[in-house]
Each structure stands twice: as structure tokens, then as C-alpha cells.
Amino acid sequence: MADDLFDPPILADGTLRVFPLGGLGEIGRNMTIYEYEGSLLVVDCGVLFPEEHQPGVDLILPDFAPIRDRLDDIVGVVLTHGHEDHIGAVPYLLRLRRDIPLMGSRLTLALVEAKLKEHKIAPQTREVKADQIDRFGPFELEFVAVNHSIPDALAVAIRTPAGLVLHTGDFKMDQLPLDGRITDLRAFARLGEEGVDLFLPDSTNADVPGFTPLERDIGPVLDHVISRAKKRVIVASFSSHVHRVQQVLDAAVANERHVAFVGRSMVRNMGIAADLGYLDVPDGIIVDLKTALNMPDDRVVFMSTGSQGEPMAVLARMSNQDHQIEVGEGDTVILASSLIPGNENAVFRVINGLTKLGANVVHKGNAKVHTSGHAAAGELLYCFNIIKPRNVLPVHGEARHLRAAADLAIETGVKPSRAIIGENGIVVDLKDGVAKVTGQLDIGFVYVDGSTVGEITDADLKDRRILAEEGFISIFIAIDVQTGKIIVGPEIQARGFAEDDSVFDGVRPQIVKALIEAAESGTRDQHGYQQIVRRTVGRWVNTQHRRRPMIIPVVIEA
Amino acid sequence: MADDLFDPPILADGTLRVFPLGGLGEIGRNMTIYEYEGSLLVVDCGVLFPEEHQPGVDLILPDFAPIRDRLDDIVGVVLTHGHEDHIGAVPYLLRLRRDIPLMGSRLTLALVEAKLKEHKIAPQTREVKADQIDRFGPFELEFVAVNHSIPDALAVAIRTPAGLVLHTGDFKMDQLPLDGRITDLRAFARLGEEGVDLFLPDSTNADVPGFTPLERDIGPVLDHVISRAKKRVIVASFSSHVHRVQQVLDAAVANERHVAFVGRSMVRNMGIAADLGYLDVPDGIIVDLKTALNMPDDRVVFMSTGSQGEPMAVLARMSNQDHQIEVGEGDTVILASSLIPGNENAVFRVINGLTKLGANVVHKGNAKVHTSGHAAAGELLYCFNIIKPRNVLPVHGEARHLRAAADLAIETGVKPSRAIIGENGIVVDLKDGVAKVTGQLDIGFVYVDGSTVGEITDADLKDRRILAEEGFISIFIAIDVQTGKIIVGPEIQARGFAEDDSVFDGVRPQIVKALIEAAESGTRDQHGYQQIVRRTVGRWVNTQHRRRPMIIPVVIEA
Incomplete structure (x- = not known):
């Protein structure tokens, strides 16, 4: 800003x-x-x-x-x-x-x-x-x-x-x-x-x-990789990159393979592009996914989404063995796409997953399969x-x-x-x-x-980041406001903090003591007691664990 | 695994x-x-x-x-x-x-x-x-x-x-x-x-x-960049990269600049390396930070940590204007380092920040200032x-x-x-x-x-990811277990969910109703009531907001 x-x-x-x-x-x-x-x-x-x-x-x-x-x-x-x-x-x-x-x-x-x-x-x-x-x-x-x-x-x-x-x-x-x-x-x-x-x-x-390299220099590389592939070929790219898909179709034709579009946006966009004449689809080359799955491995190219490692997209699901297309030893996967900064971990997780399944993964890091x-x-x-x-x-x-x-x-x-x-x-x-x-x-x-649009604010995102880094501890207490004596609780809930709830055994007596002392010093209101609980738990967690989870005290009158 | x-x-x-x-x-x-x-x-x-x-x-x-x-x-x-x-x-x-x-x-x-x-x-x-x-x-x-x-x-x-x-x-x-x-x-x-x-x-x-390029080919590039710099030069690298630092020292000498080490690990490691003879420190070239800050801009090189965009390291703090070294128009910052995958966003945030302050930022993306x-x-x-x-x-x-x-x-x-x-x-x-x-x-x-070591588990990290993605809603209720009538509450706390607590006005009557219906159907135990609250709030939030925050119901007997 x-x-x-x-x-x-x-x-x-x-x-x-x-x-x-x-x-x-x-x-x-x-x-x-x-x-x-x-x-x-x-x-x-x-x-x-x-x-x-x-x-x-x-x-x-x-x-x-x-x-x-x-x-x-x-x-x-x-x-x-x-x-x-x-x-x-x-x-x-x-x-x-x-x-x-x-x-x-x-x-x-x-x-x-x-x-x-x-x-x-x-x-x-x-x-x-x-x-x-x-x-x-x-x-x-x-x-x-x-x-x-x-x-x-x-x-x-x-x-x-x-x-x-x-x-x-x-x-x-x-x-x-x-x-x-x-x-x-x-x-x-x-x-x-x-x-x-x-x-x-x-x-x-x-x-x-x-200068940005020519798009047409990508085609021969795709053709070369596909020509050497002995089993299935899966190509991932952006679902709107009509010219890249065109080059995949052309390489598939040259290597006597059929092509199946996989992924909702890929199917939709290529349908539009073909209908309007932007994509030149050779007769009979396109097959649907089900047909493709039953074809010989060396006769098919799957053209899919997910080149940025998006967890719900086709390619990530393949790498997690959570897709109809089962990637195995000797298959070839081509990421014919950019690697948008910030997506590296997601993309390399997918590449590692596919590699473990036995696939040969070709990407812009090891072949000229993308240009900006x-x-x-x-x-x-x-x-x-x-x-x-x-x-x-x-x-x-x-x-x-x-x-x-x-x-x-x-x-x-x-x-x-x-x-x-x-x-x-x-x-x-x-x-x-x-x-x-x-x-x-x-x-x-x-x-x-x-x-929701605009309901989540930067303040909410800050809370989310704290929750992600540290988790939270909520403490619910019903109290006699006159004496500080706890009637119900402390009911302690924590998430993202520690596996074992017994870690809180140490702080319970401290809370009990702090509330009674607060009453003795004249505290009578909910807000005051909540502050006491927050401070007591915060000090304990910082001293004992060197951590700073979000602390949410709820003190009500019993 | x-x-x-x-x-x-x-x-x-x-x-x-x-x-x-x-x-x-x-x-x-x-x-x-x-x-x-x-x-x-x-x-x-x-x-x-x-x-x-x-x-x-x-x-x-x-x-x-x-x-x-x-x-x-x-x-x-x-x-x-x-x-x-x-x-x-x-x-x-x-x-x-x-x-x-x-x-x-x-x-x-x-x-x-x-x-x-x-x-x-x-x-x-x-x-x-x-x-x-x-x-x-x-x-x-x-x-x-x-x-x-x-x-x-x-x-x-x-x-x-x-x-x-x-x-x-x-x-x-x-x-x-x-x-x-x-x-x-x-x-x-x-x-x-x-x-x-x-x-x-x-x-x-x-x-x-x-083949990995030679380390010694980095020196002339550093020298060239520093020789053209008219104001301050800041070089960031790994604090253990003795040879890279050596080349910075040599380039500083050639350009009649002094060098100040900045950042705890840089100061410590270069002290060790110099003491043991791994770093050749020309006489009189090293100055402390305070001295360097008072020298003419064109006579000093700051050798710092933070090349991976680490938020608490020197370079990120400079880019946030939260460091004694105030980066300004015409200063030169060199990231003489790799960009470890996953750190791209952090590093580019630092580069953008320094660019906005007017610095000329040189990094491996635009000059040969690093080799693996x-x-x-x-x-x-x-x-x-x-x-x-x-x-x-x-x-x-x-x-x-x-x-x-x-x-x-x-x-x-x-x-x-x-x-x-x-x-x-x-x-x-x-x-x-x-x-x-x-x-x-x-x-x-x-x-x-x-x-803590080993106290945080993969389950905790999963909770943290959910909290980060969606935030949480906790609902505290004290109840008459016989009738399902709420005595205290619902006390609803949410973080990372929405800025305005009034969003929950819609669900409160649904909770009241669901608990009474549950009692009528024979529910008497805490766990059963908590399930009812979780389900009621979960259904509401999914229908109304299409979201899935963590829901933490706490129902106690009044």
C-alpha cells in the first residue's frame, strides 16, 4: 500500500x-x-x-x-x-x-x-x-x-x-x-x-x-521427447495456452499418438478454442479420457492442467496416486510451462512424487519446453x-x-x-x-x-498467520467474580500447540492462584479476569516453551 | 516417509x-x-x-x-x-x-x-x-x-x-x-x-x-559492480561462504572501500575464518558498523546476512527500513548467493522493498554474482x-x-x-x-x-495448516443437560474467520434450537451435545460462507 x-x-x-x-x-x-x-x-x-x-x-x-x-x-x-x-x-x-x-x-x-x-x-x-x-x-x-x-x-x-x-x-x-x-x-x-x-x-x-525465445522452438523439443517416450506421455500446461497445446497436438500426430484433454478448464478452453478456429485439431486425434485409459501406453498423450503444482489439479493428483491416470515406471511427464515464483515447492513436490513413481519428468529446468x-x-x-x-x-x-x-x-x-x-x-x-x-x-x-468477498480482512490474515506459526490456547472459566474462585474449568483447548494435553497440567494451579489474587486485589469484572488469565498463560508458555501461541481467555460469571 | x-x-x-x-x-x-x-x-x-x-x-x-x-x-x-x-x-x-x-x-x-x-x-x-x-x-x-x-x-x-x-x-x-x-x-x-x-x-x-562455473569468475563481476557504484554498497551472502566474502574484500580493496561485517553469524564466522587463516583480511580494511555508518557513502561496503530473505536478518530489515543501515536512492545491493527453492517470495519481497527505496539490486537473475x-x-x-x-x-x-x-x-x-x-x-x-x-x-x-524438541507433531502441523487456511470458531456453552437449555452462552470466539462478530448472529438461534431438540431426543452427555454444536455450526458456515474453519465446541454442565 x-x-x-x-x-x-x-x-x-x-x-x-x-x-x-x-x-x-x-x-x-x-x-x-x-x-x-x-x-x-x-x-x-x-x-x-x-x-x-x-x-x-x-x-x-x-x-x-x-x-x-x-x-x-x-x-x-x-x-x-x-x-x-x-x-x-x-x-x-x-x-x-x-x-x-x-x-x-x-x-x-x-x-x-x-x-x-x-x-x-x-x-x-x-x-x-x-x-x-x-x-x-x-x-x-x-x-x-x-x-x-x-x-x-x-x-x-x-x-x-x-x-x-x-x-x-x-x-x-x-x-x-x-x-x-x-x-x-x-x-x-x-x-x-x-x-x-x-x-x-x-x-x-x-x-x-x-529477447524471449520463439514459441515455435518449443515444438521440436516436445516432438523429440515424445518420440523417445516408450510408454505414456503426460503434458501439463496452462489451460489457455492454445499455441502450446497446438504444438503438443502436432507432436502427437507426428508420433502416431492420440490426445486426451484432462482437467475441467483444459477441456472447456480447448473446446472453445477449437470451435472458434484458434486450435487446429487434426481429424480423429482427440479421444476422451476413458478411451485413452484403455489404449496402449505408447499411443496416447494426456494433455492436462496442474503445471503450477496446484494441489487439486490433475498433475498433483497423479503424483499422489489419486487420479484415474496411474503414472508408473517409464512414463514421461512434461511440464511445458513457466514456474511462477512462489510455486517452486509445490511444483518440485509434484516432480519428486512423479519421479518416485518411476516417471521421467521433463521441465524447463532440464529442457527447452517453455518460453515466456x-x-x-x-x-x-x-x-x-x-x-x-x-x-x-x-x-x-x-x-x-x-x-x-x-x-x-x-x-x-x-x-x-x-x-x-x-x-x-x-x-x-x-x-x-x-x-x-x-x-x-x-x-x-x-x-x-x-x-465471501471482502469479509476476510488483513487483520484476519494476520490472525491466521499467528495461528499457523504458533497455534492457539483457549481457556474457559466460569468464576465467582467476588472471590475469584473457579466454579467450572479451567477448560483448556489447544490446537497446533502440542500433541499431549497434559502439558497444561503445570499452568492450571497458576491460573487458580492468579484469579484468587486478582479478586483479593479488587478485580471484579470479566475483562480484568481475562487479562489475568492471558498474562498467566502467556508468561508460562513463554518461559516453559519459548513460544507465543494465540491465547484466548473466556471468563464468565458462574 | x-x-x-x-x-x-x-x-x-x-x-x-x-x-x-x-x-x-x-x-x-x-x-x-x-x-x-x-x-x-x-x-x-x-x-x-x-x-x-x-x-x-x-x-x-x-x-x-x-x-x-x-x-x-x-x-x-x-x-x-x-x-x-x-x-x-x-x-x-x-x-x-x-x-x-x-x-x-x-x-x-x-x-x-x-x-x-x-x-x-x-x-x-x-x-x-x-x-x-x-x-x-x-x-x-x-x-x-x-x-x-x-x-x-x-x-x-x-x-x-x-x-x-x-x-x-x-x-x-x-x-x-x-x-x-x-x-x-x-x-x-x-x-x-x-x-x-x-x-x-x-x-x-x-x-x-x-559443469558448475568457477568461483573465481564471480570476483570480477563483484569488482565491476562495486567500481560503478557511486554510493553505498551492500553485499549479502551466506555467513559461512568464506571465499565469496574473500572476493568481496578483494573487490573492496581494489575500489578503495572499507568493509563492515553486519549480522551476528557473519561477524562470528568471519572472525573464526580470519583467526584460523582461512580468510585473508588486508590490513585496516575492516571497520565496525558504527564507524562504517559515519564514513562517506562511496568508501564503504557492508557485508551482510539475509540473502535468502529471512525476515529477521539484516537485509530484510534494511528493506523494511528497520535497520541502522538506511538504504536510499543510488545505493547498490548485491545478493551474491543462491536462491534456495521455496525462498523466492521472501527474496523478491526484499528486492522489491530495496528497489522502492531507490537501490540498484544486483542478483543472480541479472548478473553472474553466484555459483553453486x-x-x-x-x-x-x-x-x-x-x-x-x-x-x-x-x-x-x-x-x-x-x-x-x-x-x-x-x-x-x-x-x-x-x-x-x-x-x-x-x-x-x-x-x-x-x-x-x-x-x-x-x-x-x-x-x-x-x-521444545519433538513436542510438535505432524498432527499439530496439520491443525496449524487448517487454522491458517480457515481460522477457527470456538463455541462455549454451559447447559442444563436434562433440558438442553443454555444457561450461559453461546460464547462464540473466532479468529481468522471474519472481522465482524455480528456474522454469528444468524447461527445463535440455530444452536439454541438444536440443543433443545437434542435433549428431547434423549441426549444427556457432554460429548453428544458438543457433536450437535459442531454439526450445527459446521452446516451453517458451509452453507452461508462456503468455508470450513476448525470448529471447537465446549459444552459443560451448568
């Missing part, structure tokens, strides 16, 4: 205001608001996946607080592509106002519609294509094809009288992509010549030197030089990525004062070719846990 | 038994027991650091259970080198029997003695050198110099009438190490010619193709070919590493049936040049938490 909050001024006519609600200082929950003369345009509305210091949280949403009272001002949501960190929070926004129009490419809309269907929401949509110019309220939008690890991604140029903004969404600059749809540098150049006043580039890989979807530093330099933006606000990255992107911009000639490194909630106003920071809104984390 | 436990036979005279108590299936808590005619030799006795699914645990020890009743049979402990994962559990072993002799090189013994001093134990020690032959009971030991990321590491050859064993400890084969002390391949060759019956190699990097201490696959191939062992039991690795090491052995000609991939507690008997698996002991995790 930003340190120095300050409110922006009332927005003057003719000025464009930009404020990101997510995606700055983190990889995920991308969402940026553009405001012009009373109208709001939203670009992307994604989720963030929790880290281990946010236990039990299912998803983290952008903080809608700054626009919650202005939902009717929203003219529409532009979705740059169909990844969860760009579309995952759309259902939560539409719960607040169902008829906000969504704009995006064909595949993007198909994926968000499938998601919304699970939430029983039928959205208003408007399909757009690269090179198309469209309008939402005062915003003229021009869409530009970009290449990413999902097909049909779009950058969006936003024109208002205040100037021209270019917002890339996620992209890289693979010069030989599988579908031939490159990031349109001619369009970037044309916009650059028109004059880009503010540029919001994807910064995820800005600290990676050089984001532009590395070398590619970003091309972008900055082609676009020559007047002002830059790097997005989609942790602090180190935003800084690296800003440094690249500066090296290509952007004035240091015009390269803005911000946090979520930063307010940037654009007028006459100058972008200025005019405010810093207070942006929190909105946690989804079970069916 | 191993799936199929079975007891080994009584050990016959003339047979050597080997059973590892730690270090197989994990990186850490290395400890292997050698048994011959009633005597036990211990090689290494280290700790394992906990992962996030072991919250609140400080350390994990090898499970001493198989030798706990045989402490008097232990003739000694050989310590191959001074890293925590090889010496960290020595204090806990010596607590069980103080006079077990420790054998190791000069630096190794100095480090373990410093550690034991904190535990108020003065050990019996016997210093050994490379090429020395010594004896512990029936075990003739020959020590071999090996190169690692700490000076003075030793492999140990163990001779008994049952055959010759070679146990490498951690090593790599840097051919141009800073101290000129290479892994002694001539000795490996000589032992190989004598005939190595069982080889236990360090497998940590067995799945890394090629373990032999990669290419080096292990040399070893296997020089030694030509009859049997191999890879140690010090997760399942994937052990498997990779076994595969390398097999590729160099070891029979597949003689390459044993084991788990902790595997029992291998060696006689007449044949190593056979003869048992699988039950080896658990022994957790240190605060001052």
Missing part, C-alpha cells in the same frame, strides 16, 4: 485521468481506470492469486472502492486478452452492475462469457478486431494486434482531446509466431508518429535481458524506440519490474521525470502532452474466501 | 550396515549411520529448514529413534564440513550423550564448537586433515580434500573388513578454486583402484547439466568414471536428484541393480562387494519449535 495518500483535485475538463486499481507492485489483478469528463473506461479486470502469507484466500480482487459509487459512469470495460489476471474479476464487477458493456476480441469474449456463465451472468458484449476503431462514450479506441501466450490479444490506443494513450496489455514480440499474428509494430509506429502522450507497457519481463509470453528488455527497447512516448507509466509488474521498464524508457530518451513508477491507486492526469501525478488513492486487497 | 516398512535382519559379523537418518528425499538434515560388529559411526548430523507447510517450525532434526537406545555404541561423529545441514543437529545429539567424539577439519570443528558453546556444551573433538588415516573403533577412516562453498571440506573413505565405502559429503570440482584446494581426484582414483564397494555421492546438482557449491552432472560423470564404484547410494537430494545421480552412475557402467535410490531409513548391507537393501526403518520428522 502506498505510504503517502493524497486526494487528486477535481478533474478539469479537457484533462484525462488515469488510475490503476491493480497490477502495479504485483503480477496480477490488472485493472486501470481512464476518466474523461465524467465518464469512466475500464481496461482489464483481473484477479491476483494469493501468496503463502495470505493463507486460505482463494482470489484477490482489485479494490473497486474508488469507482464503487460511480458505477453508472462506467461506459465499458476493454479486455485486452483472456487470462485470469485480466478477466478474472469481471464477474465481481458485473455483480455490482450487470449491464456494463464488455469489449474484446472473439476469443477473449468467449472465455469471459464461459466464466460469467458459471456465475449465472449473461453480459453485454461488443466484439472488436485488430485495426478496428470504436468508441465508448468520449473515448475513441483503436485496437492493435499483439502477440502473447494466448491468441487474439489486443493492445488498445485511447484517444480523447487530452491526448493519445497506448495501453499494451500483455504482449511479447515473437517474430515468427505459430499463428502468424505478430505484434503490429507498424501500428505502434503509426501511433508513435501521431504522438503517444502516455504509454502503459507490460513490464513483467523488463528485468530479463535480451512477455516481452524481455530487448523487445521493450524496440517498442520504446518505435513509439517514442512522451510519458511512460509501466504497469503489470512488481516494483523491480516497473523500475526496470522505466529505466529502459529513460535509456531510449524518455525524460526521467516523465517515467512514472507508481503503485496501485496512483492518479496521473494528462493534458497538453504532460502527465503529472496528482493523487494517491488508498487501495487495499479484497479477498475472496469461499463465497 | 517410506511406504513399505520392514525390519532388517540381525546384522551378521563381517557385514557393514549403512542407514541414512536424513538427507534422502530432501536437501538438508544429512546424517548417515554406519554399523559394524556392534559399533556405530555417524557421518554428519545436520538440520533441515522448514517449508511453508510446516509453519512455525524453527528447525527439523534427523530422527534419532533408530539409534536412541544405542547411544553408547556410537564411536564417533565425522563432520564433513561446517554447513548447518551437516552440523546443525550436533547439539541435539550431544544433549543425549555429551561425550560422543566429533571428528572433522579445523574450520569445521571451530564452527561446531562455536555453535555448541551457545548450547553450553564443550565437546570432545579430534581434528583431522586431508590424506590422514585415523580410526574410530572398527572403522578405518581416510580423509580426502574436497572443494565446496565453505573451506576445509572433507570426503571420508570408510574401511572395514566388509569393504571400502566412499562418502563425499558436499562437494564440487572447481578446477581453479580460490584457495587452490581442489577435490583430490588422485585420491579418488587411488581409492577407485583399491576398489570402492559403495559410493555415496552428493546428488544436489545431479540434474543440472554441464555442488557438482553438476558433468562433474559427477568424472567422479563415477574415476572411482568406478561397485554400488552407489546417492545421498543429499530430493527424489529427482537421487534419481538423476543414479542415472548418471548407470550411464558410466554401474549395474542398474547396484544403483540404489532410497529414502531416509533405508538399510543397506554391504558384504563381498554386494550392497543389498535389507530393511526400511520408519523415519519421521522431529520438529524444534521454541525450546
